[in-house]
Amino acid sequence: MRNILVKDIAPFALAEEDGILLKNQIKEAIEKNECVCIDFKDINLFATPFFNVSLGSIIVEYGIEKFDSNVLVTNLDELGQETYQHSKENAMLFIEKKINKEIIEEVVLKNIERE
Amino acid sequence: MDKVTNVNDLAVNSNGAVRHIAIDTNVLLWMFYGNVSYVGNARTQQKDYQKVLKTFLSNKNVFKLHTTGINVNEALHVIEKTECEIYNQSIVNGFELTVKDFRNIPQNKINLQKTFKLFWQQIVRLIKIENVSLTKDMVRDYIIQYDRQNYDSLDFALVRWCQENSINVIMTDDIDFVGNDIGIEILTANPKALQEYRKSV
Numbered sequence: 593m594r595n596i597l598v599k600d601i602a603p604f605a606l607a608e609e610d611g612i613l614l615k616n617q618i619k620e621a622i623e624k625n626e627c628v629c630i631d632f633k634d635i636n637l638f639a640t641p642f643f644n645v646s647l648g649s650i651i652v653e654y655g656i657e658k659f660d661s662n663v664l665v666t667n668l669d670e671l672g673q674e675t676y677q678h679s680k681e682n683a684m685l686f687i688e689k690k691i692n693k694e695i696i697e698e699v700v701l702k703n704i705e706r707e
Numbered sequence: 708m709d710k711v712t713n714v715n716d717l718a719v720n721s722n723g724a725v726r727h728i729a730i731d732t733n734v735l736l737w738m739f740y741g742n743v744s745y746v747g748n749a750r751t752q753q754k755d756y757q758k759v760l761k762t763f764l765s766n767k768n769v770f771k772l773h774t775t776g777i778n779v780n781e782a783l784h785v786i787e788k789t790e791c792e793i794y795n796q797s798i799v800n801g802f803e804l805t806v807k808d809f810r811n812i813p814q815n816k817i818n819l820q821k822t823f824k825l826f827w828q829q830i831v832r833l834i835k836i837e838n839v840s841l842t843k844d845m846v847r848d849y850i851i852q853y854d855r856q857n858y859d860s861l862d863f864a865l866v867r868w869c870q871e872n873s874i875n876v877i878m879t880d881d882i883d884f885v886g887n888d889i890g891i892e893i894l895t896a897n898p899k900a901l902q903e904y905r906k907s908v
Contacts, residue, residue, distance in 0.1 A: 604764060607757035608744055637764065639829050640741035671828050678825055682741065691797045696745040699792045703785050704736050
């Protein structure tokens with residue numbers, strides 16, 4: 593099993609750019625049909641967008657079965673675990689309801705930029 | 708006119724002085740609201756704000772971050788409205804539920820509460836949420852000064868709190884903060900706000 597230590601990528605699980613780096617490493621393992629352990633040791637600051645572009649995005653791309661059989665997530669504290677679960681559930685809903693990314697983009701932009 | 712600085716040009720002060728920065732609602736959303744990750748390359752703000760947040764956290768002895776209960780509350784309203792519109796357009800295919808109808812569906816209430824809870828907890832670990840009340844006097848002052856500023860009453864509450872607590876930097880994505888004279892530096896990644904400022908100086 594390949595081990596990815598998140599703190600080798602970034603000191604915090606916050607920014608999307610770091611989430612994308614994590615996603616690329618997971619993808620590389622999955623493409624080779626390797627199992628991968630994502631280790632969040634020493635990470636205690638989280639933001640949902642990080643999880644959406646890394647783990648959530650992998651679920652959307654490969655499906656939940658492939659994700660669950662190839663990816664193991666460890667050493668998340670309670671908030672990290674809740675954020676990860678939330679992101680996972682949203683990714684599954686995204687697949688199930690065939691949600692259009694462009695709709696989300698349009699609505700989010702309209703509402704945030706109005707603020 | 709107050710100075711407007713691009714977040715990408717933020718210098719890490721090395722003389723040991725602490726910089727207190729107030730974070731506005733829209734920046735909280737760009738940093739912590741999950742659905743911003745579906746905004747592809749249409750906007751670059753979220754990447755810039757998330758990047759500068761890393762700079763703040765890597766220099767915790769220099770930067771102290773604050774926001775207010777009013778700003779978090781405003782963000783929750785935006786999230787609720789956004790989730791409702793996504794639901795209307797994606798799940799029930801154009802059927803127009805109002806926000807009230809949307810939140811009264813039990814599963815939606817559970818999901819929203821989970822989203823709110825995570826949003827709150829993620830912020831609390833990084834940013835001090837200050838108690839600020841929108842008082843009668845504040846609303847009166849907002850009305851009196853209405854013709855002299857560009858921003859709304861909730862922004863006014865943030866500005867007033869900053870002035871009362873000697874905080875002279877607000878990080879915001881709101882163009883309404885440009886062109887005022889309130890003695891507060893504006894930190895932004897909003898290209899329109901930066902352009903507006905450059906035109907006026």
